Amino acid sequence: MIPPNSSLVKYDNPVLVSRNTEKKTPKSRPLKVNSTSPQPGSGPVPTPPGKKLPPVDAKNNQQTDEILNSILPPREWTENGQLWVQQVSSTPATRLDVVNQQEELDRRLQQRQARETGICPVRRELYSQCFDELIRQVTINCAERGLLLLRVRDEIRMTIAAYQTLYESSVAFGMRKALQAEQGKADMEKKIAELEQDKRDLERQVNELKARCEQIEKRAAELRQVEEKKHSEELQFLKRTNAQLKNQLEGIIAPNKK
Template sequence: MITPSQSLVRYDNPVLVSRTDGNLKGQAVVGGGSDKNGKPPLANNLPGGGPKKLPPVDDKTRAKTPTQTEDILNSILPPREWDEGGQFWVQKVSSTPATRLDVINLQEQLDHMLQKRQARETGICPVRRELYIQTFDELIRQVTISCQERGLLLLRVRDEIRMSIAAYQTLYESSVAFGMRKALQAEQGKSDMDTRIKELEEEKRQLEQSVLELKAKCEAIEKRESERRAMEERKHAEEIAFLKKTNVQLKTQLEGILSPQKK
């Protein structure tokens, strides 16, 4: 397992733990090294096998022993554990009280890490969130050493914030999935509507073609009927003229026949 990377939480020097008959046995503190200020190396707070039950806090009238403080710190920030070269290492959070200079250095380290890891200044940024989580954990460590009750209260605040963020993240992921489903449905509906529009446009074109054909057919029928009616009117007029002429002739003949009889 690779040694954890540097973080803003202050830890003690790593302890080499030997394995004897399946049991872990701690050995002396060995070469974890320190920084230029003589402080233990800062390392990431790795997940440590799930939440542990916090030790009971004594009454305010009773003095807090270093062991109680270390137990509470280990419960808030579990020790790191890793294997390296077949050796098992354990590193606990530091129980050394923080000075004003430590807080100033923490702020400078936070700014340096934000710039080094190119964290975004605005919007959602996992890198910026991780660094501020480490900073808050370090502040909880510093406060817990001087006042365990205040540290435990800050722990509740931290856990509540993390739970709220996890809920918001779940809600965001659900909303994104819902939006994607709706987008796909809309895209599918758009495709169906485009197909329907093409079908209706084709149907419209066919109907318009039918209208044109029917208009041409109607005009042809009207023209044919008009010609037929004109022909019949002309034929009827000729018949009338023939009948009138015949009538005049018959009338003349009748008058010619009736005239001798009168004499």
């Protein structure tokens, strides 16, 4: 028989359970226990002659076993086609058992190299098993107190699950934002490169236009100088012509006066 993974929770000895492959009605029991030892609640145990057993409340014991099985379900595993079931122990724990459990917890924490601080799945698993064992011990002595601790355990687990979901959501949100930022960064870098290229093109166009403007201004200055020179020559020519005509006119008018 291959035992299941060890746990800090105390269990009874495994019991072999055989599967009945015959066709059953929906109300029939799916499993049949093969065990030579009498099971709890299977029938009265004969009392040896001359001895008296202490009074035991069988109904309370059965109710406690049911509560224990509901809080800590039996473990099941298969070996060679056979199903083995191991139920949680209903034996009360002594003070020595608690001390041994504490030492076993410390030993397993050191053996599995659990982290002392921060998030550690190994440390969480071992402390969860230790808490389940404490619930088992308390439930045997007081079922109501055990059920109350069960509520506390479930609330803690729901809180941890909620924090874990929140953490995973925040990590996914952060990764999504990081990818968006990377994509946005690439887009911005591409846009910056395009704008820089446009700037260089505009600067080239400005330089070309400045060169054309200088050429036009130079050509206009040259044309203006030519026109001014031509105008000056024409003016001088007209002045000379005017002077000649004036002299001719004076020469014509002077003899007539005599």
